Amino acid sequence: MHMKIVLENLTKIFPSRNKKSGEEVVAVNNFNFTIPDGKLIGLLGPSGCGKSTTLYMISGLQKPSSGKIFFGEDDVTELSTESRGIGLVFQNYALYPHMTVLQNILFPLQNLRGKDKMSKEAMLERAHEAAKLVQIDELMDRKPSELSGGQQQRVAIARALVKMPRVLLLDEPLSNLDARLRLQTREEIRRIQKETGITTVFVTHDQEEAMSISDMIVVMKLGVVQQIGKPQEVYDNPENLFVAKFLGTPPINVFNGVVRGEKLYIGDADVLSVPGINDQEVYVGIRPEGFILDPDGALACKLSNVEVMGRDVSVVSTHEASANPIIRSIIDADNVINTAAETVRFSLKPHKVFLFSKADENRIRFEVK
């Protein structure tokens, strides 16, 4: 019943709005990816990266300029949305405002024709099943305007699930919810996806959201796929500076560094040995958890302040070689820091340090001993 989705050289070009300049916008550029059967995939990137366009091409609401889309073995590229058998949850839910929750959920079933046509009792049963799955079975007689954002979102998911779609698509499903509800609902989406086993693709600009529930994430930038992989793998092993910067809270710290004689220098300090790398200027990305408080550490930073956050301590400092205005490092709360000191010294965890070429911002890999 469920199936993998294959995107083959998928490209979407929007004609320019300004006819004189005639510049086209390449929203999605040559996207190749096989979404495995029954997995939850997060399409992740800043606004304008083409993630929603990709989702809408899978749904059929937008037609690709070139490339192909397969559901399982079927080429669905030319198939209309109506015939694709997908479920789609819109960013603003798009619940029919004049129908009750029950009528909204029943609506896709009432559209079934021919051999799929269902009896009234069967439809009601299915609607109640779907409502139970998203825990809204007590709200069936309400109108959408009488529901909270979180409840509306569940109704939208129930409406998408009730016809047992081959593929479930979610467009920024959590963006209209407040912070607490967002946490709760994303777990819910994960649970529902696990229970139903429907291949699910969701779009988000929130890396934390994508990392926390996805089986795989696809990081996009300006229509081009940057990296595809399991969330932890992508976090631990970014392909380029953009991916490294996009994933992680607090974000990665970036320094301007130099490699000389297989040693990495930040400013004048020799901070790490990087075997096998030619002499060159590089960007150095250091994850906040990659710093070790060390009185003999090579990296000396000017201490700004220390934020205690219970389990961890966040040390905010500055360094003239830093590409960001501040350096934020997370260290264990057991460490005692002299908050009056002017400088703080760190040594580094080599596997939390990434080097990127100054020319193309791609990763330069070195061997970690």
Add this chain to the structure above:
Amino acid sequence: MVDSKHQWKAWLYLAPAIVLLLVFTVWPIINTVRLAFLNNYNSLTAVNQEEVVTFAVGIENFKTVLRYDGFLTALKNTALLTVITVPLSTLLALLIAVALNSIKPLQKFLQTIFFLPYVTNSIAIGMVFAAMFNVVGNFKIPRLVSTYGLVNNIIMFFGGDPINWINAGSGYWANMFVLIFYIIWNALPFKILVLLGGLQSVNKQYYEAAKVDSTPRWRVFTKITVPLLSPMIAYVVITGFIGGFKEYSSIVGIFGNTMGAPGNEGALNTIVGMIYDVLPKQDYGLASAAALILFAIIFVVTMINMQVSKKRVHY
């Protein structure tokens, strides 16, 4: 809120509008009610006497109107025209608006064409319609007919017999057909404009959601478009009924102020026509009473409309 010290300023700014409203709207309404309840009030008798004539207060005017032998004809004509034209024109306008909304090329151009009747004088349109249906010459002697008019020519082109639409000896329903045709055509632009505006403000996502839900076209129209447009449809129907009960100029436009085909004068009279009938005789009391009766009818019909739409209009 404006505090009391500065309230006089607010009143000052409102004064021009209020004065005009008082003189030209509020006072005439009050006066209409007053005249209606003065038995047999006639402005000639009221002015021409040496001494001041007083009229007894009573409901004589209403009695006279209700006994007036043209009243039932006028009421029947008005009600028939309204009940037939409002639903038909609303349905047609809805279909045209949906069609207009779903095409891209020429949309603005067609929109303009459909809107033209709205900015054209209704008497002028009536005369054009009269010319389209008119037969010049004696209908009974075909060789004396110089033209059967556009509509009969079309009928004859398709092999039909010419119909006497509006000339002497024409039938009631032939006359009514022409009127209904004209009134619907004349009522379309405003309704299309309102409904098209409503359609264009409907969130496109509902239609995308309907596509995702594999909704057949007809169901999209009946289950999504019509309910989402229901506030506009209710507005168009209610104003349509009010306008329908005030029907007058369309009949004058086609048949002239005799309110009927030659030889059958008054057969197509409406309530507003009746009010205008008594005015030249200075029977202001009668005219006022007729106006109040018309107001009562419209009031009741509108109340019924609102009650019905309360159940039918969503959110």
